[in-house]
Amino acid sequence: MIVQGIIVDILNKRTFKGEIEVANGKIKSVQEKNHTVENYILPGFVDAHIHIESSMLVPSEFAKIAVTHGTVATVSDPHEIANVLGVKGVEFMIENGKKVPLKFNFGAPSCVPATSFESAGAIIDSNDIQKMMENPDIKYLAEMMNYPGVIYQDEEVLKKIAWAKHYNKPVDGHAPGLRGSDLDQYIAAGIYTDHECFTYDEALEKLQKGMKVIVREGSAAKNFEALIDLLPEHYKNMMFCSDDKHPDDLLVGHINQLCERAVAKGMDVFKILQVACINPVKHYNLDVGLLQENDNADFIVVEDLEKFNVLQTYINGELVAENRKSFIKHVEFDVLNNFNTEKKHIKDFEFHSSSEKIRVIEALDGELVTNEIEVDSLIQEGNLVSNTENDVLKMTVVNRYKNAEPSIAFIKNFGLKEGAIASSVGHDSHNIIAVGVSDEMICKAVNLLIENKGGICAVSNSEEKVVALPVAGIMSDQPATIIGKAYAELDAMAKEMGSKLRAPYMTLSFMALLVIPSLKLSDKGLFDGNSFQFTSLEIK
16 A cells, blocks of 8 residues: 655654555555655654543544544543443453554553542552553553652552552653642652643643653643643653543544644644654554554544644554544444442432531632632521522532432532533542532432433423433443534533533533542542542531
8 A cells, every 4th residue: 555645754854745655554665756645644643641431432432533533542541430340441441442443552540549538439459550560451550640649658659650660661640730849759759741730830840850741631621721832842741632532522623633723823843743643652652653664554644734634544554534534333342330329319419507608619611620719608498509699509429339428519610590410420430420500400410310320411490411321320332423412412501501611511520530629529528639638618
């Protein structure tokens, strides 16, 4: 097979007319040759950190869409399914991913459960990590979210890192806002990446201290604008990632979008493409070709180096997508689940109090971090209730692994004027999380998910919609086109009910993410992410 075009030599920062000869899945030769083809040939894009589960698609369905955008590989942390199903869940992701051409590179989840302050469905300890590191299908130790455990030298945390080093596999970081001497200790433990930087200065300090910064632009957390100006000087130590990409967004684009945006800012295209295509392969030692002779034939053909409209995607010499059409076929698989709680009653969501002020989570659009604010209580018949006029809404996290009393908190900026929304995609432990204008509506939304053994839903005064997620309660068994459309309809319904958030369901899913400050809610109670301990809803 011969593919002609303008070849993009990223490392040598040049383009030339030529052709690529492919045989047996490898690049046999790359030669300069005059012709009339004006399309560009370059290495495929790599998402340097993603939780496939957050697309609500199993890997084989994710692959169908990702390849249409020129993505040939991902560095995938199966942390989400691991928190639900443990090692068995990780094995499901690996085996399902193997059945399609896209190169999923899965890590061993380092923090299952993410903290001891929430109920998860499984535990992965250092002995499990040892066994997983022996597996050649496991490429790295996934994000070490327990940075206090690293800094204070928790024995179990250090054992996990030691096993990764023993097998010469990278250790991924996760340290939002970590600076100064604490950052020095974190790096000294052998952790050299971070995708959680949300300010320019934080990312710059990490780069200057030898870390590689992964610029994240997902469906909820969007750090591209804050960090991209670091690229011209630090491109050798930067990568792109989505981290969490909801299905409707994935249908629109992937890493190709970040390249387009960076070029629009006037940045050097070769530096941008090194970040998007080369650096992840080098850092994680991926089995992904870089358009060199004898490499795997993993490359893409794009219309130009401005919009990056992907015309063709090749993986191991196989044409897997052309003109936004994917050639990856559907894969059959067994559905795994872990949903073991019974339906709730309206009274379960009451919180009786006489406190005049309450501690409230302030959600920030496009950020995983939250603020803690104090708000006047609204009490009816002794029960704390939502205050829709001031946009302070009741929220709950319900343990989905066993019957337990729901935890209660209040949140600002969801904006709902009626109804409730709920999701069993609730990072990291994936309990049910819901926000609504009344206890009745919250109860109705929670029970709708329990009936479906997982999903996302919206209930209003006149209708209810649900997208079932039967695979571990966090992924669909349907194709991306179906799930993407259904999700978009739910997103629109939440906004019709008053939400002003760009991605209300993605934002909702992170309100139980305890490892990101400041204030979050687990199934066990309101949690202060700065002091790393529970705190009180009531302010006495």
